[in-house]
Amino acid sequence: MTLAAESPTGTNVTDAPVVQVSGAWKLHKLGDEVVKALVEADLTVLPGEFVCLMGPSGSGKSTLLNIIGGLDRPTKGTVVINGTDTATLTESQFAALRHDTVGFIFQSYNLIPFLSAVENVELPLMFEPYDRQALRRRALKLLELVGLGHRVDHSPTKMSGGEQQRTAIARSLISNPKLILADEPTANLDHRTGATVVRLLRDLCSNLGVTVVASTHDPTVAEEASRVVRMKDGAIE
């Protein structure tokens, strides 16, 4: 697979950790109460790993993913992404790092209904000065990679849940990210379709060297992951 070489952005491949979270806390004030969403969390993820965060509802999985992806900042502790200590970054610098390094997959797919599948895949780079034809070629290759070469002109509204999630996976790869963060990627899929999506994520890790961190309640995700990290009450067990 030569997709990385054809990336419009390009990234450096090293053996250094893609994610290094150290002593991270996230506290929320709710009136007089302080909610400890994340408690002294340490997590190191190496290139090509498929790490699965598991734990009961409210155990801090989404909080940890959001902090890794810069959608939220820790109250205390450090988060190093691809060698950059994110505490040193302004919001716009963090947005640029996120744009170049991180792809997101959500349980509700978050596709634009009035765009075709291929336009959805192009969307993260659509308003950037990339060659339009190269971008289209890459988006089409990514749709082929996820098994949707026959659905490129379809609207997401005419696709099954599994097809929508595979389109979202193709979209998450358009910037050639080192890291994909997936928040409950199989939550809205039946068991068989969910298993197909998880195997696709696993194959991205082994074939493209992409690193995946996924939160889930789904044992199928855990079975395919290279490592399961268990969380409870905001802490990593």
Ligand SMILES: Nc1ncnc2c1ncn2[C@@H]1O[C@H](COP(=O)(O)OP(=O)(O)OP(=O)(O)O)[C@@H](O)[C@H]1O
């Ligand atoms: N913005 C917020 N304000 C107050 N409390 C919050 C906020 N966000 C999260 N929490 C609390 O932090 C804790 C961890 O939430 P989080 O969403 O990370 O859990 P989770 O493991 O992802 O849960 P689920 O499996 O249900 O998605 C929960 O107790 C939650 O209620």
